[in-house]
Amino acid sequence: MELCQLTIHQAHELLKSREISSVELTKASLERISQVEEKVHAFVSISSPSISQAEASDEMIRKGEITLLTGIPVAIKDNMCTQGVRTTCSSRMLESFVPPYNATVVERLISAGMVMVGKTNMDEFAMGSSTENSAFSPTYNPWDVGRVPGGSSGGSASAVAVDEVIYALGSDTGGSIRQPAGFCSVVGLKPTYGRVSRYGLIAFASSLDQIGPLTKDVTDCAIVLNVIAGHDPRDATSVPYPVPDYTQSLLHNADTIPDLKGLRIGVPREYFVAGIQSGVDEVIRTAIGKLAELGAEVDWDVSLPHTSYALSVYYIIAPSEASANLARYDGVKYGFSYQEAGSMWDALEKTRQFGFGPEVKRRIMLGTYALSAGYYDAYYLKAQKVRTLIRREFDEAFSGSTTKKRFDALVTPTSPTVPFELGEKMDDPLQMYLSDVCTLPISIAGVPAISIPAGFVNGLPVGMQIIGKPFSEETLLRIAYAYEQATEWHKMRPLI
Ligand code: GLN
Numbered sequence: 001m002e003l004c005q006l007t008i009h010q011a012h013e014l015l016k017s018r019e020i021s022s023v024e025l026t027k028a029s030l031e032r033i034s035q036v037e038e039k040v041h042a043f044v045s046i047s048s049p050s051i052s053q054a055e056a057s058d059e060m061i062r063k064g065e066i067t068l069l070t071g072i073p074v075a076i077k078d079n080m081c082t083q084g085v086r087t088t089c090s091s092r093m094l095e096s097f098v099p100p101y102n103a104t105v106v107e108r109l110i111s112a113g114m115v116m117v118g119k120t121n122m123d124e125f126a127m128g129s130s131t132e133n134s135a136f137s138p139t140y141n142p143w144d145v146g147r148v149p150g151g152s153s154g155g156s157a158s159a160v161a162v163d164e165v166i167y168a169l170g171s172d173t174g175g176s177i178r179q180p181a182g183f184c185s186v187v188g189l190k191p192t193y194g195r196v197s198r199y200g201l202i203a204f205a206s207s208l209d210q211i212g213p214l215t216k217d218v219t220d221c222a223i224v225l226n227v228i229a230g231h232d233p234r235d236a237t238s239v240p241y242p243v244p245d246y247t248q249s250l251l252h253n254a255d256t257i258p259d260l261k262g263l264r265i266g267v268p269r270e271y272f273v274a275g276i277q278s279g280v281d282e283v284i285r286t287a288i289g290k291l292a293e294l295g296a297e298v299d300w301d302v303s304l305p306h307t308s309y310a311l312s313v314y315y316i317i318a319p320s321e322a323s324a325n326l327a328r329y330d331g332v333k334y335g336f337s338y339q340e341a342g343s344m345w346d347a348l349e350k351t352r353q354f355g356f357g358p359e360v361k362r363r364i365m366l367g368t369y370a371l372s373a374g375y376y377d378a379y380y381l382k383a384q385k386v387r388t389l390i391r392r393e394f395d396e397a398f399s400g401s402t403t404k405k406r407f408d409a410l411v412t413p414t415s416p417t418v419p420f421e422l423g424e425k426m427d428d429p430l431q432m433y434l435s436d437v438c439t440l441p442i443s444i445a446g447v448p449a450i451s452i453p454a455g456f457v458n459g460l461p462v463g464m465q466i467i468g469k470p471f472s473e474e475t476l477l478r479i480a481y482a483y484e485q486a487t488e489w490h491k492m493r494p495l496i
Helices: 008-016 022-040 050-062 104-111 154-161 178-184 218-228 278-293 305-328 344-355 358-371 377-399 429-434 440-445 473-486
Strands: 043-046 073-077 115-120 167-172 187-190 210-215 264-268 297-302 409-413 449-457 460-467
Touching: 008 022, 008 218, 022 043, 022 050, 022 073, 022 115, 043 154, 050 115, 073 104, 073 154, 104 218, 115 154, 154 167, 154 178, 154 210, 167 178, 167 187, 167 218, 178 187, 178 449, 178 460, 187 218, 187 473, 210 218, 218 449, 218 473, 264 278, 278 297, 278 409, 278 449, 278 460, 278 473, 305 358, 305 377, 305 429, 305 440, 358 377, 377 440, 409 473, 449 473, 460 473
Parallel strands: 073 115, 073 167, 264 297, 264 409
Antiparallel strands: 043 115, 167 210, 187 210, 187 449, 409 460, 449 460
C-alpha cells in the first residue's frame, strides 16, 4: 500500500512507532497530487508551508507529543478561513482574499498537529451540487472524470477518494458534505446544527451551515469529529454540550463483527419514489437488508409526509439568508472591487456584476424577492412555518410519542442517482436542485446524518444516508461502522 492510501488511524500507528515520518507522509501526498491533480482539479491552492508543518509535527512526535491527527495531511474546503492562506470560496469576489485569522475548526486542527496541504475547490459560495459553479474550474469525479464529484464540497470529496490527502473538511448547508461523499464513495458526516463551530466559515445560509469531516472510513470520521466538535464562545449557535469520545462507540473485539442488536431503524418511503434511479434503489435496499442481518430491527413502512416540501422550503430560506450574508461584498470592505466606475453606485453594481457568478446571482435574486415587502409573509414566513412541521416530523420519528414508532435512526439513499455527467444539469437549475432531495430535509431539521459507501451501479458509487436525532452522532457512527466492517465498499479505490 502506498503511504497516501493510508487512513488516519493506520498512518497514526506508523507515525507513533516512528516507522514513517510526517515529512514522508506529506511528500507522498504531494507526489500523488502531482500525479492526479491535472485529472481531478480538486484544489484551488496547494499550500507551500506543508513541509515545514510536517517537520514541526515530526519534532512534536519525537518529543512524544502526538495526537491522532499529528502529522497527517489534510485538505480544507476553501470557504474556511486560514490565516495567511488565500481563501476564495471559489469566487472571483474573494480570489485574492487572505484571511487575517483562522476558523475555529482550523485552529483546532492546528492544535492537534495537522499538516495542511491545500484548500479544496467548491461551488462558488457553496451554492451547487456539482462543483461546476466554481469560478476557477470544475472538479472531476475520480471514478469517471466525465462526471461530477457532487458539490459543493466536491474538491474535498474527490481529493480524499483519489488519495491526494488522508482526510478533508467540508461544509454542508443542504447536502454539500453528504452528496459529494456519496458520489465519490467516501464517508461524509454533517453533524447536528450547533455541534461544530462555524466561526471563520464564510457564511452561506447561517441557520443551516455546518462543518464536518470527509474521510476514507468511519473510524477516521469519528477521530476528526472528536477534534472539531464542541462549544465555541465565538459562534453563538454552537452548543455547550460535552463532546463524547466518538471513537468509543466503534470499539469491538477483534474476532467479531460489531452488531446492531437493540437498534430500531426506519425506512421512510418518501425517499424511494419519484426520480430515484432503479439501480440506486436496489443498492440501498440491499444495504438496509445488511443492517437487518446485523441485528437491527428494520421497519420498511415509515412515512415522513412533509418531506415533499423540503426542497421548496430550502430554496426560500437558504437564498434569503444568502442574500443577506452576501450583501457585505460591496467592493469597499474587502474582496474584489471594481476600480474604473464613474460613481459609488456604479462601483457597487459592477463589483457585484463581475465578482459573482450566475448561480450566486440567481440565489441573491431569489432571496431578495422572498424577503421583500409584500412577499415576506407569503414566502419566507410560510417557509419558516413549514420548516417547523418538517422538524417536528423528525422529532416524532425519533421519540415515537404519538405513533408509537420510535426509531434510533432513519436510512435513505444519499442521492436519488449516481454521479451525473459534467454539464448535464447546468442549464436546468431545478434538475440540479433535485439532486439534493434526500439531504435537504435533514438540514432543515438540523439533525445529523452520515453518508457511507454502500455499493456501485455500473461502476459508479452509491451512498447510504443514516439520519439520527440531534446529538446522536455516536449512534450514527455505530451503525455506519457495523455496516462498514461487514462490507468491502470502503476499500475500493478509483483507478485513475
Ligand atoms: N446543493 C445545495 C445548494 O446548492 C446545497 C449546498 C450546500 O450544502 N452547501 O444550495
